[in-house]
Amino acid sequence: DAKTTQPPSMDCAEGRAANLPCNHSTISGNEYVYWYRQIHSQGPQYIIHGLKNNETNEMASLIITEDRKSSTLILPHATLRDTAVYYCIATLSGTYKYIFGTGTRLKVLA
Amino acid sequence: SQTIHQWPATLVQPVGSPLSLECTVEGTSNPNLYWYRQAAGRGLQLLFYSVGIGQISSEVPQNLSASRPQDRQFILSSKKLLLSDSGFYLCAWSVWTGRSTNYGYTFGSGTRLTVV
Numbered sequence: 001d002a003k004t005t006q007p008p009s010m011d012c013a014e015g016r017a018a019n020l021p022c023n024h025s026t027i028s029g030n031e032y033v034y035w036y037r038q039i040h041s042q043g044p045q046y047i048i049h050g051l052k053n054n055e056t057n058e059m060a061s062l063i064i065t066e067d068r069k070s071s072t073l074i075l076p077h078a079t080l081r082d083t084a085v086y087y088c089i090a091t092l093s094g095t096y097k098y099i100f101g102t103g104t105r106l107k108v109l110a
Numbered sequence: 111s112q113t114i115h116q117w118p119a120t121l122v123q124p125v126g127s128p129l130s131l132e133c134t135v136e137g138t139s140n141p142n143l144y145w146y147r148q149a150a151g152r153g154l155q156l157l158f159y160s161v162g163i164g165q166i167s168s169e170v171p172q173n174l175s176a177s178r179p180q181d182r183q184f185i186l187s188s189k190k191l192l193l194s195d196s197g198f199y200l201c202a203w204s205v206w207t208g209r210s211t212n213y214g215y216t217f218g219s220g221t222r223l224t225v226v
Contacts, residue, residue, distance in 0.1 A: 034214050043200045043217030044154070097144070097169065098215065100154040 002027040002090035009105040012082075018075040020104050022088030025069040031092055033064060035073045037084040038103070044087065047073065078108045112137035116201045116218030123225055129174075129188040131221050133201030136182065141203040143184040144215070145176055148198040160184060196225045 005023040012018040024033065032051050036044040048055055048062045050071075055062045061074040075082055087103040113136045123129060135141050145157040156169045158176035166176050173192050177185045184201060201218040 036214070041198075041220070041222070043202070043220050044215070046214040046216065049214060097156050097159055099156070100146075102153045 002031055004088045004090050004101055006086070006088055006101065006104045008102065009107070011107050011109055012075075012078045014080060014108050014110050015077055018078040018082065018106060018108070020073040020075075020086050020088075020106065021070065022073070023070045024088070024090040027068050027090045028092075029068075031090045033062065033068075033071050034089045034091065034098070035060070035062065036087045036089070036100075037082075038087070039081075039084045044100075047086075078106075080108050080110060082106065083108045112203075112216065114201060114203055114216055114218045116221060118221055119219065120222045121224070123191050123223065125193055125225055126190050129186070129191050129195070129223070131186040131199055131201075131223075133184045133186075133218055134182055135184075135203045138182070138203070138205055140181060141205050143178060144202040144204075145184065145186050146200040146202065146217075148200065150197070154200065158186070191225045193225050196223055198222050 002024050003026055032049050034049040035047040037047055038044040047059050048057055050062045050064055052064055052068055062071060064071045083106060085103040085105050087100050089098050091098055116133045142161050144159045146154045147157050148154050157174060159167050160178045163178055163181055173195060174186060174188050199221045202215040204215045
């Protein structure tokens with residue numbers, strides 16, 4: 001797995017977009033970027049993943065820079081229930097193990 | 111649909127006692143199975159993973175062991191618990207589709223173990 005770097009914490013106002021950055025400058029060409037989140041006292045939940053194209057699903061959007069050295073997870077309209085720790089992982093597709101870092105603790109403020 | 115069951119949700123055990131945590135998956139065949147541990151306020155640490163019945167890979171030498179007696183059953187055990195074994199234990203599964211794991215890992219709800 002490529003090393004990823006995320007800010008330890010971020011705040012976001014409710015209803016605004018939350019933009020969570022992740023740096024993965026050593027990512028290799030066949031490594032995907034995965035995002036998970038962990039709400040307190042629960043197991044992590046898959047959000048989205050991508051290789052080089054931007055991706056969108058019902059939960060979020062993933063923007064990957066052209067050089068693939070960084071990405072941004074976007075929650076378009078953050079709610080209080082989005083308060084969680086968000087993990088970015090760069091890993092080979094089909095790998096048998098993820099290495100989770102310490103993530104970004106997002107706090108959505110009313 | 112696929113589901114993952116993990117129990118118990120909470121457990122308080124004395125030091126030196128044995129441990130057995132069970133995880134079962136429904137709705138899929140030949141999953142990859144994983145045990146993670148999360149100490150209080152820390153990140154997730156991969157303990158074991160298995161790609162098939164009877165196959166176990168250990169990531170961290172420790173006081174724990176894992177077994178996979180059936181395709182969709184994964185068990186975490188210890189003969190004698192230590193205080194340092196306290197933590198939040200998570201089971202997860204994934205399926206290799208040949209291209210990309212479509213939805214990555216699916217985690218169970220976890221077991222919070224307190225060794226006293």
